[in-house]
Amino acid sequence: MPEAESSHIHAHDVWRRYGRGKKTFDAVRGVSFTVRPGQLFALLGTNGAGKTSTVELLEGLAAPYRGRVRLFGDLDPIADRARIRPRTGAMLQEGGFISHLTVRESVEMWAELTSRPRPVEQALELAGLSHRRDVMVQNLSGGEKRRLDLAVATLSRPEVLFLDEPTAGMDAEGRHATWRLIGELRERGSTILLTTHYLEEAESLADRLAIMHRGRIAASGTVAEIVADHPSTLSFGLDDRWTVRDLPIGGTSLEERGGRVTITTGQLQKDAARLLAWAEEKGAELERFTARPASLEEAFISIAGRDDGDDRDGEDGRDGGNDGDGRGDRGGETLAGIGAKQGEEA
Ligand SMILES: Nc1ncnc2c1ncn2[C@@H]1O[C@H](COP(=O)(O)OP(=O)(O)OP(=O)(O)O)[C@@H](O)[C@H]1O
Numbered sequence: 001m002p003e004a005e006s007s008h009i010h011a012h013d014v015w016r017r018y019g020r021g022k023k024t025f026d027a028v029r030g031v032s033f034t035v036r037p038g039q040l041f042a043l044l045g046t047n048g049a050g051k052t053s054t055v056e057l058l059e060g061l062a063a064p065y066r067g068r069v070r071l072f073g074d075l076d077p078i079a080d081r082a083r084i085r086p087r088t089g090a091m092l093q094e095g096g097f098i099s100h101l102t103v104r105e106s107v108e109m110w111a112e113l114t115s116r117p118r119p120v121e122q123a124l125e126l127a128g129l130s131h132r133r134d135v136m137v138q139n140l141s142g143g144e145k146r147r148l149d150l151a152v153a154t155l156s157r158p159e160v161l162f163l164d165e166p167t168a169g170m171d172a173e174g175r176h177a178t179w180r181l182i183g184e185l186r187e188r189g190s191t192i193l194l195t196t197h198y199l200e201e202a203e204s205l206a207d208r209l210a211i212m213h214r215g216r217i218a219a220s221g222t223v224a225e226i227v228a229d230h231p232s233t234l235s236f237g238l239d240d241r242w243t244v245r246d247l248p249i250g251g252t253s254l255e256e257r258g259g260r261v262t263i264t265t266g267q268l269q270k271d272a273a274r275l276l277a278w279a280e281e282k283g284a285e286l287e288r289f290t291a292r293p294a295s296l297e298e299a300f301i302s303i304a305g306r307d308d309g310d311d312r313d314g315e316d317g318r319d320g321g322n323d324g325d326g327r328g329d330r331g332g333e334t335l336a337g338i339g340a341k342q343g344e345e346a
Helices: 051-058 081-087 103-112 120-126 142-153 172-187 199-205 223-228 268-282 296-304 333-337
Strands: 009-020 023-035 040-045 066-071 088-091 160-164 191-196 208-213 216-221 232-238 254-257 260-265 286-292
Touching: 009 051, 023 051, 023 066, 023 208, 023 216, 040 051, 040 199, 051 066, 051 160, 051 191, 081 088, 088 142, 103 120, 103 142, 120 142, 142 160, 142 172, 172 191, 172 199, 191 199, 199 296, 208 223, 208 296, 216 223, 216 296, 223 296, 232 268, 260 268, 268 286
Parallel strands: 040 191, 040 208, 088 160, 160 191
Antiparallel strands: 009 023, 009 066, 208 216, 232 260, 232 286, 254 260
């Protein structure tokens, strides 16, 4: 599998199933992607889309029900755990720290469990926690705890770093500081897989990204590639001599509101050229004319709004007992029978 060989992270047709017997739920359904050395890959998605379930497979915390995951070319996250562990770092959604230790003591404790850790002071500095080194963990804010997570995850100077929602709960300043830190880690050569709810985070940090929806990858590529599949917008005002009926473009994709005309189009260049040629010919002024491709947010919202219909009815009788509304909240009533995070893969 040549793609896997040249990659640091590789997932091929990966499935993750929770529960046993008749009460099973496929949270990840045939996910494939490759992250090359030094790249930052972001997994975006709606709540419950399957991001954490996917990352846990890559980290070797569970085995895929179907498909394969590989790190550093051909290493299996579970079978080759001993070889992989020193080369990876992970920041989990729930940090495991002792509340009455100070920040510095916590990092020191983890450093002792790490082979060739970076100096503790450097780890604190990198995570922006030097000034909080003597504060007890229980007195840290949510955002500061995420930074402590990050300090520990990067202690071993990992070649591959898994960051599951690294900026969750941080204020805007903390988020920007963390983005700078992640950027630095990447410049130092780390390969990073990041999950996030912040589109801006993915947009500014990621080389490539994937949008997950209900266990599947609904779109992937660079931001430009993803938005290219979604309609662009032309927007302008018309002077009094003209109405929308005079325009060379019409149909349902045209809307007029507050004196501004908005045209949604899948052929931005062609329609823009047609409009401008018409304006030139008629001597019409298209006030504050703008032409812009879809934003990542628009692409995301359009994907998140999709109702794939078949979601809870997997092939060959899979997906038996589930939360019937098709959204699969972790707290959903039928999940009670499955058991949060304990009735793992069959
Ligand atoms: N142990 C479990 N047993 C049954 N279902 C589970 C279990 N863990 C997660 N799920 C379900 O799997 C689906 C995917 O969950 P996951 O946590 O991977 O999503 P996510 O994309 O990380 O969501 P979020 O953005 O909300 O953190 C959800 O429907 C969730 O309810």
